[in-house]
Amino acid sequence: MPASDNTATTNLLLTLMARYRMRHNSFWSFLQMRTLRNFLICTCLLFLSCLLFTYVVYLNSNWIYYYFKLILPDDEENETVKKNYSPKFYPGKVQSITFDQRIKYNDFNFLDRSTLNYSSRTYSNGITILYRLPRLKKPSALLLIFHGCSRTALNWFHTEERQRIVGAAVDLGYGCLAFQATDTHSRCWSSTGDLFDNDDVQMVLKGLEEFYKEHGDLARLPRYTFGASSGGMFSSLFVLNDRYKVSGQILFISIIHPQVMFLIRSNNYPPTAFIHMLRDIEFASEERIQMSTQTFKSQNIPYKMFPVEPIVVRTSTFHNRIPSIPLEVSNYLYYKLQQNKWLDDDGYMIHNPRRVKTWQRFLYETKQKLILDRLFTFNDTLPDFLNTIYGEHEISYERSFEALKWLKSLNEQPENKVEKQKKKI
Numbered sequence: 369m370p371a372s373d374n375t376a377t378t379n380l381l382l383t384l385m386a387r388y389r390m391r392h393n394s395f396w397s398f399l400q401m402r403t404l405r406n407f408l409i410c411t412c413l414l415f416l417s418c419l420l421f422t423y424v425v426y427l428n429s430n431w432i433y434y435y436f437k438l439i440l441p442d443d444e445e446n447e448t449v450k451k452n453y454s455p456k457f458y459p460g461k462v463q464s465i466t467f468d469q470r471i472k473y474n475d476f477n478f479l480d481r482s483t484l485n486y487s488s489r490t491y492s493n494g495i496t497i498l499y500r501l502p503r504l505k506k507p508s509a510l511l512l513i514f515h516g517c518s519r520t521a522l523n524w525f526h527t528e529e530r531q532r533i534v535g536a537a538v539d540l541g542y543g544c545l546a547f548q549a550t551d552t553h554s555r556c557w558s559s560t561g562d563l564f565d566n567d568d569v570q571m572v573l574k575g576l577e578e579f580y581k582e583h584g585d586l587a588r589l590p591r592y593t594f595g596a597s598s599g600g601m602f603s604s605l606f607v608l609n610d611r612y613k614v615s616g617q618i619l620f621i622s623i624i625h626p627q628v629m630f631l632i633r634s635n636n637y638p639p640t641a642f643i644h645m646l647r648d649i650e651f652a653s654e655e656r657i658q659m660s661t662q663t664f665k666s667q668n669i670p671y672k673m674f675p676v677e678p679i680v681v682r683t684s685t686f687h688n689r690i691p692s693i694p695l696e697v698s699n700y701l702y703y704k705l706q707q708n709k710w711l712d713d714d715g716y717m718i719h720n721p722r723r724v725k726t727w728q729r730f731l732y733e734t735k736q737k738l739i740l741d742r743l744f745t746f747n748d749t750l751p752d753f754l755n756t757i758y759g760e761h762e763i764s765y766e767r768s769f770e771a772l773k774w775l776k777s778l779n780e781q782p783e784n785k786v787e788k789q790k791k792k793i
Contacts, residue, residue: 465677468766473535475504478528479691486525491578495571498525499579500534501543501586508541509590509615509776512572512606514549514599516621516763517556521546527749528690529756532765533594540772543586545579547572549598557595557602561627569606576612590615590779592772596763597652601625607638614638616775618768621645621652621761624660632663639670639778641771646675647760670778674767678759680715681705685757690749697742704731721754 477483486500498521501507513524513534524530524546534544549557550567560566580587591614595603600622607614608631616639624632624640631637642657657673664671679685686698693701705711708730712718721727731750734740743750755762 461677464674464767464770467770471532471536471769473532474539475502476500476531476535476538478531478535484525484531489579489582491575493574493578495575495578496521496548497575497579498522498546499544500525500538502538502541505541507543507586507589509543509592509779510586511537511542511544511772512576512591512593512603512614513544513546514557514593514595514602514606515546515555516597516599517554519555519596521548527752527763529753529763529765533768536765536769537594537772540769540776542592542772543589545576547575549602556598559601559605559625561605561625563605563609566605568602569609572606573609573611592775593617594620594768594772595622596620597622597761600652604628604640608636615779616640618643618771618775619652620763620768621648623652623656624663629660629663632667632669634667634669637667637669639775640664641672641674641774643674643676643767643771645678645759645761645764647678647758649760651761672771672774674771676759676764676766678716679757681711681717681757682715686753689756690746690753693746694742697739700734700736700739701731704733717754717758720758720760721751722760727754 473479473483475483486498488496488498490496513521515521515523524534524544537544549555550571551558558566558568563569591612593603593607593614593616595601595617597620600619601624603617603619604622604624605628607617608628618641620643642661644652644654644657646654648654654673654675661671661673663669679689681702683699683702684695686693686701687695688698705717705727708726710718710727719726732740732743752762756764
């Protein structure tokens, strides 16, 4: 083959190789640029997701903390560790305990089923209100009642502790209106700080509007609120509404909404009663409530704290608080708790029944069929009452009569009567 042909072939090969290298390099450059772009996009998305997640956790930090404290075991509270509890001697303790024990219910009496009736109205806007007005006297005020998470408005008329709260209110002249949260899943009340964007605030306002169309004579009565747990935090928001002014509120095992703390002023926030449990050390602890009261002090807003003690357990305790539990079953429950070292020497419950679940086993260990059958009929009631006995974040009628009476007494003071007369003029 001539040398010129070899040279031509070599040049052709070199040209082809050069073109291949150019295409190969441009292809890899394209891949590298695409990979870098995708990496940057993924990094940005991951960063934004982390920011969003952190923000959501921050907004719900109180509820998340409280939830995990309830479901996770506590090393300090187990079967082998006996928790000592020394009752606090708060001012008026003896008088308040005696006061609760001597309350007689006349109009709405949890001991007399024939009196435990109420009315229910579902209005054209789909809002349902359960209510019970005084029948032995003329209503002198309205009490708007907001339940806690996982509860319903019906509970206020069908469980003994709540029946006693309603009974105390009715005897004092309050007409009781129980509302139902719009969240049908968690049954918690909305914590949205903007009242116009808060679905539950708007629901209650519309419900009251419809109620007053039917009961126009009640529209002039002073309004008060009673909110339990989630309902209490909701109440602390609702009382800021300008449409239906609230004269006072009771926050039961609850706190002031954090956003509200910056809005409280002496001329725009009502007197507040805090009923709290001494063993409630998280969501509605005494310390957190006292932090709220500092604002009330600085703004010269009336407030009062009503502490609730854990219950001393005796043989008749279960029967006395829940009359449908027979004395023999009450006696059985007492001895079972005692035998399994759940009670200290003073009769206070040692373990938190939410965290230590052994009671679910030993309370049902009996060969007495009659008692066992009776126990199964109280499956829905017993867990809540054990929480009430222990005294941490559970419903209890105690101190409610005092708190309701205190709020009304403020409204009936001479200076308040003068202000009312001025408004009428």
